[in-house]
Amino acid sequence: MYGRGSFDQLDEIIAPHRKDEKPMIFLVDHFFSAGSGGNGKSLINRIPLHGNDKIIFADVSYEPKTTYVDQLAQQLKNEFGSVSGVIGIGGGSTMDLAKAVSLMMNNPGSSADYQGWELVKYAGIYKVGIPTLSGTGAEVSRTTVLTGPTKKLGMNSDFTPFDQIVLDPELTADAPADQRFYTGMDCYIHCIESLTGTYLNEFSKSYGEKALELCRKVFIEKKQWDAACDDMLMMASYAGGMSIAYSQVGVAHAVSYGLSYLLGTKHGIGNCIVMNHLEEYYPEGVKEFKYMVEKNKIEIPHHITKGLSDDQFETMINVSLGMKPLWENALGKDWEKIMTREKLMALYEKL
């Protein structure tokens, strides 16, 4: 469902999925908790609570961890036994948490056991995604990116996508400008990586081209932010997420995963920090990216790896080189000859 004000249809949408006395759980980005500023409070008041429904504010100060997913799922099992559904309301981290918690209500063990591809055994409980930030495409992806004890990797499976998404561009209107830019750039960088990559078909190309065009309209053509920007960036995020179905991301993502694993750098800003130094791999994309940074008056952090130990650099390099499909998509089958440990070390030192 897409449309301005469509959030107000949520009660009607989830009604047929309420089972017996089991509650609906609204997992909401803590940005919207009371006192957080913005129009957060009014969004909370619009959540259609019935019976023993519960709002849980998700702490997304850091990228989602498998331990946090396990804790949330356990808390719900302890309190309710089972629940009717999980409704995620927030940015990409909240989307991923909602998907992962839904899956862990029906799958035994720890979410860390399912980091990988096609490891999830059972469908999760009913899950709904309602993004309040545009760009990650997490609302439509078949993964949920989690930081686990040994890796940052998603639960990639046919059971992972939401059963329903509600795309209401009004919900993104109050996002802070820098956060909005970083998240929007996640979509832009996705598209550059996938459209120049070696994995692609017409499905992913069509969606990727559309997402890229919408990012350009929002961040280059528009003189100032308006409601149409919210509409377009929400579609860019959706199209970018759909594009990933048959394509892959590339160098920026592979390198930024190392940063977020070690330093907890959030995904959007992490991609921007890396993209700033990737002229060698994406010359035109990086040029356009830098133009957008300047035009939108955004500061991209520098020198975030300064003072790290050799061991810490090693950790980032190991995490990054583990993302084999991303490297192969970007650099082809012989990627290991191109992206050596030394070359990656030099790149991390620049960030």
Add this chain to the structure above:
Amino acid sequence: MYGRGSFDQLDEIIAPHRKDEKPMIFLVDHFFSAGSGGNGKSLINRIPLHGNDKIIFADVSYEPKTTYVDQLAQQLKNEFGSVSGVIGIGGGSTMDLAKAVSLMMNNPGSSADYQGWELVKYAGIYKVGIPTLSGTGAEVSRTTVLTGPTKKLGMNSDFTPFDQIVLDPELTADAPADQRFYTGMDCYIHCIESLTGTYLNEFSKSYGEKALELCRKVFIEKKQWDAACDDMLMMASYAGGMSIAYSQVGVAHAVSYGLSYLLGTKHGIGNCIVMNHLEEYYPEGVKEFKYMVEKNKIEIPHHITKGLSDDQFETMINVSLGMKPLWENALGKDWEKIMTREKLMALYEKL
């Protein structure tokens, strides 16, 4: 699912939906029956039959009728009681038949009872759509256009869309060039009608623009037909169908519905016959349409309404003016003042 050769994954895709001894029913466009030419026979041989699965060749000489839907559903009930699923393989008519038969396996009465909006009461049986012609978007729409005793109108409902679609562009490679053009133009005309209409949001706009761009690549930029054209036109069809979710078609569709109701004119060619005379409503679109007709060396029939009686013209006018949302989308709230019976009569006489 989208991809060259993805048809060969059909067995695996439908396996989890097989119930007890109940068969899967493959409803296949009669174009692919033995002796029909093309590579029809080899497609039939690739259908993954098990147990008492059955292939039924759908007679799509005419647009689907409610009587034919009812007859097919009754035949399946008589022979099997119930079935595991219906898999439609063919063009838009076959897609619509498969959707309607699936719904009528679980809803009482005649399909004519459900022509309209939100009238379908129960979900149908599992249904899969596999298009072998690109352009109608029937593979993703929430309707199934049927000719009933009193109207040509779809079963529009949340239960109507397929549970699964398999988009394999290889399947469209052997379509006759004129049929391919007419069906492709259905998509093109959709887009012109929706993008210039009064009903539109960013979701439908994004998809409509992409579909239009792909149609132009295929029918204007390409020097000759190749595999990339099949890839692109299949995505155009999908995107055009998605676009209709929050938009509407317009004058060409409203007028061509009258033709097909009375004369059985097929939808793609009917739209082309009408579009040829709509300069007043879509000046740029009609100009480009005529260029594509010429470039692709297609003959659009003329004078198909010659010799019809006054009563017959009245019938077409009544059917056409009944499509209120289409007219309102095209001409605004005061459409009845613009498109009078006299004006519509004059248009039908030109066709």
